[in-house]
Amino acid sequence: MSVVGAGWLDDPGVQAWRTVWLAITVQALPFLLLGTALSGAINAFVPADLFTKVLPERPALAVPVAGAAGVVLPGCECASVPVANSLIRRGVTPAAAFAFLLSAPAINPIVLTATAVAFPNNPAMVAARLLASLATAAVMGWLWLWLGKEKWLRPAVAHQGHQRGHSRGNEFRQGFQHDFLNAAGFLVLGSMAAATFSVAVPRSVLDTFSGSAWLSVLFLAALAVVLAVCSEADAFVAASLTGFSPTARLAFMVVGPMVDLKLIALQAGTFGRGFAWRFSTVTTVVAVAVSVLVGGALL
Structure with a gap:
């Protein structure tokens, strides 16, 4: 039995699968840690009404503002899911939180810099990625305002501010532990499917x-959906696909940070499977359409 097992593990296909799975998981794990730590910090230390004060009162205006705010989070899509969940639990309208969830992995300075390096002779690609990603995030936020239903969301386990008898450090630890363990399992499953x-x-x-x-x-x-490449690295993958048109490669970079197998799994674990499938399907359609429009105009 040991010989059969060893032979199966040494199969080149199995070794390749294991390498890809580990690469995706290890690549995403630091940003998942960043996101869950930021989520725990929001729950423990940030006043509950801060975000509702900062964002415009009108949800339709809050959506593009939240989308533009995605530039402040230098992480990949794994980090944005727990942060968006924390924003919703703190009173931010889901439409604005979802706009942030979609834009943060695609427009932060690290990703845009990596895109510029990957396409040194095509600076328009950076502008196209920025505009297409922001437009997709805003459209999805507005679509949620128009068509979204609260029943599609799993009821959030809210941390109702600072609780009496509990230190803020303890609240941070409990929130971080809950969010990380919940998200990490779905990250592993999504990475296995992508591999x-x-x-x-x-x-x-x-x-x-x-x-x-x-x-x-x-x-x-x-x-882009099935490979689940981290947004900090996907520009280099797109640049290597030289047989495809610039617009097709733009679509790869716009869709990937917003919809991939590990992200769908993370969303399902956080917001519920019904939400994840609806949201990811519509986001893919919108991202492709916007990529074609922006790519046709700029590239």
Whole structure:
């Protein structure tokens, strides 16, 4: 039995799967720690009414403001999910929190700098990524205001400010522990699914789709979902796909930080499966459409 087990583990396909899975998980874990730590800090130390005071009272105006505020979080999508959950628990309208969730991984300075480095001869790609990501986040926030229903969201386990008899440090520890353990399990599951696809699909499939303008956009958008590359690294992956059009590569970079397998899993664990599937599906459609429009205008 030991020989059979060892042979199975030494199979090249299994080794490749394990490498990809570990790479995705290890790459995302520091930012998940950052996000859950920030989430715990918000719950323990930030006054409950601060965010409602800072954001405009009208939800329609709060959405683009929250989306633009995503530039302050230098992390990937794994960090934005627990932070967005904390914002909702602190009284921020879900539409604004979701706009922040979508924009933060795509427009922060680290990601934009990495994009500029990956496309040194195409500065318009940085502007296109910024505009397309902000537009997608704002549209999704407004769509939630228009069509979203609270029943699609899992009831949040709110930390109602500072509790008597508990230190703020203890509240931070409890909030951090709860959010991290809950999100980490879904991160592992999403990473496993992404690794399975990455290993199972042959590279020859890429060449099949690169010849068609529309199919190339759709294919790279789908590839971004299943590869689940961290937003700090996805520009270099997009730059390596030289057989595809600039617009298709833009779609890869806009869709990836907003919808991928590990992010869907994290959203399902945080907000509920019903929300995750609805939100991720519509976000993909909007992100692709906006990428095509912005790419056609700037690239």
